[in-house]
Amino acid sequence: MSKLTLIAQEGYSEQILSAIQGFQGVEIRDLFQQTVSNQWVENYFNELDPLPNQDALTKLDNQLEEITHAIQFVEHHGSSREKGLHLKRKRQTLRKLEESFDESALFSELASIQDLEQRFSAANERQRNLHEQEAILLKWQALDFLPKEYALHSTKCFLGTVDASNWELFEHEVKERQFHYEIIYSDDQIVNFVLLYLRGEQAAVQEVVHQFSVAAFTYNYAQLPKLELARIQTATLELVEEQKKLTRLIGQKKIVIEALETAEEVLLARKNRWLIHDRFIKDDKVFLIQGWIEKDSFIDFETFVGESIGKENLYLEIEEPTDMEIQEEIPTKLKNHAVVRPFEMLTEMYSLPKYHEVDPTPWFMPFYFVFFGMMVADAGYGALMLVATTVALRTILPRGMERFMRFFQILAIPTIIWGLIYNSFFGFSLGYPPILSTSDDVISILILSIVFGVIQIFIGLGLAAAENIKAKNYLGAVSDGFAWQGIMIGAIIGGLGKMLLNNQSLFMIGVGLACLSALLIVVTPMLQSKSKIKGLAKGAYNLYGITSYIGDLVSYTRLMALGISGGSIAAAFNMLVGYMPPIARFSVGILLMFALHGLNIFLSLLSAYVHGARLQYVEFFGKFYEGGGRAFRPLKTEEKYVNIEQEK
Known part of the structure; x- marks a missing residue:
């Protein structure tokens, strides 16, 4: 991230804000927030009122409320014979969207709809009054005199x-x-x-x-109740015809819903611009704004804004953030490969990394990829996921939904692969010997799950060491990372030498490496602490944490448990339907298969999603990751109906 400063004449302020919003890559700083780097604002602009024009904001809110109400009124009260033309989600730049917005046409349509609503309400009120009068007169219709x-x-x-x-x-x-x-x-x-x-x-x-x-x-009527009832019934019939006509007229307004939704998107964009009017400097002469921008995006931004208002009409510069700004306010924006990017939502659910902290997304993504497939482990379920997400992604979806679909589209691949390994297709066998059998190779799958856990924990400890080295805390790198890796390597070497290779020398090497690493965990805090006794106590307590590593490794056995249970449940459903008589099997049985497998797919995906995330948050992140970063929030539009493309 770099700090952007932009200065221009006051007359260009709205054009610049619109350009920044269309670019979607600049977060506006609050220049009136009390920070060390904003001291110059108080020195030179202390008499400036930072509060925006609330009347303009109120006007926008009222217009948005009128549009929303008009759309709802037309949809709920218009004739069902008329088709509603909603704005089809599409990709468009903010500039083109605002160019297509006709404000006078909007106000004309709103006035027309409001007139119809008033007439419709008046007709309903008259109908209510007639019904009330009719209800009263029905109980007095035997009255034969005035x-x-x-x-x-x-x-x-x-x-x-x-x-x-x-x-x-x-x-x-x-x-x-x-x-x-x-x-x-x-x-x-x-x-x-x-x-x-x-x-x-x-x-x-x-x-x-x-x-x-x-x-x-x-009784104040001019005629007898029976005659008044006849008059009311006639008036009611006329009113029904009038309401039908109004319903048709209202239904005809469904063709303008698309234009109303376009207007709503534009006004929401204007509102977002107004909401940051208390963050920058603007008087009768100068417009000054600061913000955060990706360093690689600055050239594109400079070119785009320069073409919008002319390069000669503005001053732009970027500078590196100060240490104080990094500690206090700089935002974090994750930047990963397109395959890794959907997995960023798991990091965001936990906590974004601090500005100089490692992004855990590319490190946990391969493990989550494997773990998810191992826990669902059905080629049929994976194929269904792949088809469903691919079809969904062929349409233009809201950005959050699009990322969610891409997330599961990627995860469909390991689900198919593990389904083929386990030889499971909707719980049926594919007719070849499985690479790993969920009934005969349970111990092998269990060992494989723990091996995956050892690898991930080992990488997490390596990242912890790397983070300490980056912070020039070399002793911390030893005690928090390398020493624990040494214990794990020693345990693996010793275990192989004792149980598999029957090699005493290899066993002794493993034990020696593990003991040396344990000694480093105890001694290192003594070197870091002024009080050797306190350091020794801290080191001993840290070494006691080895019990938590055992618990972490046990947690990875859920990979085996969920993978076996999902496939077993699917096979049990198939067996249940298979026991039905042929007639029931191909009638009720088909519906039952859809229902039962649908339930199993939902539970399997939910379990894999939740437990896969838990393994990352607890067993992996706990070794090296702190989090606590602030999300990068550029000035954007709401994208309620339209996906706004970044203008370049």
Whole structure:
């Protein structure tokens, strides 16, 4: 990484930011963050307000919300006869994407959709009101006079609703007082009624109404309920036709969803540019920005930005990061071969290396490659993985999904190879003697698993020694790396001499090398420490850690266990279906095979993924790797719908 400094006139700021975002290779530094290397900002720009224009940011958020809402409204309420044209994921540069964006057309379409939404909402509200009125009038349709036109000199009428549980008591009271009543509607919950009484009995009626919690009903319609119901039903039918027409009009807007999604991608890119407006210097004259860029990318960036606004209109330089910047803020970007690159996600899940720390990805990738295949170990499963991932990668996928698919596409190869070694194809034999039999060669597979573990741990110790040498900690290289390698080599030589070759001299050489290495583990901390006693205690404690190495080697036996169990389960499924009668075998049995093997594939892949990662994180990384680096986060777009290509 190099530190980039760019200075230009204020008028070019938006063009430069757009170019940086399209280049996708520059992380913008926060110049207002309190660091030693940013002291000059306080000295020369102490009166500058670093806060961005929040009104512009709010406007962008509102526009994005309107677009999202418009898309959802059209999709959910438009006619199903109209096909929605979503933006097909493609690769495009930011410059071309922004050139295709017509802001005035966007606002016109949003206004049109909002008008349709208002009409649709108004129609729904009218429909709701009509349904409410209909529900009320259905319970009063037996009413055969208009209460407001009932104007006798001596009597009055009262319309009310009483709870069905109170009706008998209410009815008894009404009869006692000799009021005339008529039931208009009744069900298990309510009773609607009309009460006729003399005007002089107004107070008595109010007393009874209050006593039984009667709800008064006021009928304000101009016609009788039956006529009003007929009018409402006619209005409802007309409203349904209007809603159908609106649904067709809304459905026709599905053809603009693609344009709306393009606009959303562009506005998201603008928002990302606005979100870093508090990181650089900009006043009425000058625009100054600093960031981190790959050293190898600087020439391409210089050429690209120079062509965008003219080389004469900007000043560019790069410089090596200082020790303080490396310790405090410099980001880490992994750079590996295309085959290794998908495995970087495992490193990122654990922790990125610090800037000067070794990248463990190319070192663990071959082991993970072998271990995964050894744990799944079925040529049929591997072939299925290879076909599925290859077909998926023929389409344009989101970058995260694309890397995930490439990861499993690569891992399909060792899965096929180990399946051929174990002679397993969806649990069936391929008709030749297996190189390693999961039933007869269990001990051989177990030994092979531990051998793989010894090799990986040995390499991890070598990396630990290399890291110490790079830090000029030569004694640490001995105690943390070389001495432990010596113990392992000595144990291997001694074991071969004693158990396989029956050679006493070879056995003694191995024991001597192991003892010498153990002595170095104890003595080296004494040389590093001022207090020899403390150093001796530390060395003895370090040597006690040899027990953890035994546990590490035992962990590698899972390579054998998972590989054998997956194949055995697949064979058991085949045997289960094989016991079925012929009719069931070729009907239900086929479906059962799909279901059972699908479950076994899922569990096998999940187990291999998790346990393979665990072997790297615990048994391998624990020997040399610390991590704690900060990810390189260049100014980019969201890539919600479009994969933005780096402009060069």
